[in-house]
Amino acid sequence: MRIGEVAERAGVSVRALRYYEERGLVIADRSPSGHRRYPESAVERVKFIQLLYAAGLASKAIREILPFLDTLVATPRMTRRLMDERARIRARIDDLTKAHDRLDELIRLSAEYENTPAACPAT
Amino acid sequence: MRIGEVAERAGVSVRALRYYEERGLVIADRSPSGHRRYPESAVERVKFIQLLYAAGLASKAIREILPFLDTLVATPRMTRRLMDERARIRARIDDLTKAHDRLDELIRLSAEYENTPAACPAT
DNA sequence: CTAGAACCTCACGTCAACGTGAGGATCAAG
DNA sequence: CTTGATCCTCACGTTGACGTGAGGTTCTAG
Structure with missing residues (x-):
């Protein structure tokens, strides 16, 4: 191709x-x-x-993980990297969730001072 | 200070x-x-x-949101920005969750080929 | 055979959120 | 009054994942 x-x-x-x-x-x-x-x-x-x-x-991390797709064999280094990155992502999700909830709070607050409906189409 | x-x-x-x-x-x-x-x-x-x-x-988005902390009054523009960013974050969390689950899958797969224990301390 | 699409390799530009000196003024303590 | 900590303003450097030409070759349809 x-x-x-x-x-x-x-x-x-x-x-x-x-x-x-x-x-x-x-x-x-x-x-x-x-x-x-x-x-x-x-x-x-x-x-x-x-x-x-x-x-x-980062591309470095990806490079360490990708060979697994070809060989289906994980070196200890690859396994460690996989678990590290999974943990990083989990932590990131937590951060984002905090920020999300904080914004949510502000949106509800703003709804009390404005006529803006608090209802969100995507909720 | x-x-x-x-x-x-x-x-x-x-x-x-x-x-x-x-x-x-x-x-x-x-x-x-x-x-x-x-x-x-x-x-x-x-x-x-x-x-x-x-x-x-982005700092531009933050700049649009921050005045709310001072005045506690939300302009329509601010409310829109708040909701836009909340949606963005939600979408981002979804992406991260996908990646997380994918890595999880690979980790379980790799545990079948290695003696590496699949158990994760943080689970 | 010829034009236009698709491909190639440099190699510099971009953008955000700062880091990192350079060179100098100000502050707080003894 | 001096010294060391803290502060100031430029202003260039950093990092990652590409974007964007420049200048040239190759492929493909008619």
Whole structure:
């Protein structure tokens, strides 16, 4: 598969894919002319990378975790990293929950001084 | 109160406080010689700012929300911003939860191939 | 065979929230 | 009055995940 198709199907930019290769997150072999060739699996792999990036993992952490997808064998280092990052994410969720509740509080407060309805469509 | 004390009590750097002033998040008046003077309330204000920064709000969004703490009166714009950010945070929590669960899955998988105990101290 | 789409490699630009000196003034204590 | 801690204002450096041309090659449809 060519880079443009991978980009579109994974929902990222072509530049991002080149960047991932530079960071060692995705390996692509090349056509004789030098164009990148990706296997089908690359799409899912990139989506997974996006998931981890969105969760705030650094590319270094991702690089340590990704090989697991290929080998399905976890080194102690990988396991540790997985658990560390899980803990980090959990802590982050706690922080966000605090901020969320605080904003909630303010919104309810503001509803007392304004005519603005406190009801939120997404609640 | 001087900037150093505010910094220590709020748990941020002196540089951060100057930056917050530059961004219009904290107003400090000056001594005749030009040193910043903060009211007691600044400590709580800065902690709140930290909470919002930690939740991923941009300084622009914080600037729109902060006046509420002073006036306790919400303009429609402020209310909208509050609710927008609450929604953003909620969405962010969802993303993180997805990533968390995915990592959890991998950790359980890796426990099958390694002797690494799956038990997590923080669970 | 030719045009336009898609690809390539540099390599500098971006943005946010500060960090980090440089160089100098001010404050609090003895 | 001196000294060490604290403060001031520039102003450039940092980090990560790309964006954005520049300048050139390759692929593909007609």
